[in-house]
Amino acid sequence: MVNAPPPFLPGAFVGAEHHFRARVYFEDTDLSGIVYHANYLRYMERARSDMLRIAGINQRAAMEGGEGSWAVTDLAIKYRSPARLDDDLLVVSTVTAVRGASVVISQSILRGTDTLSGETLTDGQVTAAFLSPAGRPRRQPAGWADRFTAIMNGETFPC
Template identity: 45%
Template sequence: MHEFALRVYYEDTDLAGIVYYANYLRFIERARTEWVRDQGVDQTRLKEDEGLVFAVRRVEADYIAPARFDDELIVRTKVEQMTGARIVLSQDVKRGADLLFSAQVTLVALTRDGQPTRLPANIRRIVH
């Protein structure tokens, strides 16, 4: 499991002072980027050398409780399933012990032309 810490800034909130719902997707995107980097995958090099990028195919999200300005949050990312063509992740946003947001995210690999492709074996080996 990978953990990514972040703080809620004023720009992340709506008029009610709570995190705007779409910003949770930004938070989990940042966490996925850091998770991939921590796995030793250089996404820029992957695109340049192999013409491969990751794309979100599906997101199922549950908004459980609000986060507010200046909250310190942790995004936890865990691989739930991996096949030759996709990676399914669970991503939770927590404030301390409180679960605020939970998502299941399906990632796929695309070629330079935007066509689906299998995940390279080396990526399947190192991403866990």
């Protein structure tokens, strides 16, 4: 009898926050075992993508349907303390502003598995604009702004 692997566990909403777990692998680090600075952006991107998927914002369908796609237009990041090989990380994402063609998401990466005891390693703020296939800003697809507003208000979405 072969044991099946456990099902994929995505992130989850906790009130107005989206929580996404990650682990630091060898490939994420430099020679000293510290996470390379650009990899924090990868953890944040994965968390944002997971948050959108859970909220029912289908980025792939929008791209394939010719509506457009998201592009990061502004990014601020502050590194506080390094993550290290084998650390368990928690990426906490919060929608802080919703506009017709963009959304602002604040994110923190913590060492540990919860927001109460975790040490904040990195804080960031990302503005993403929805762009037409030609690369021009355009309004988000119908209903997306409403979903972002619901996230800001702490409404939950099924996984």
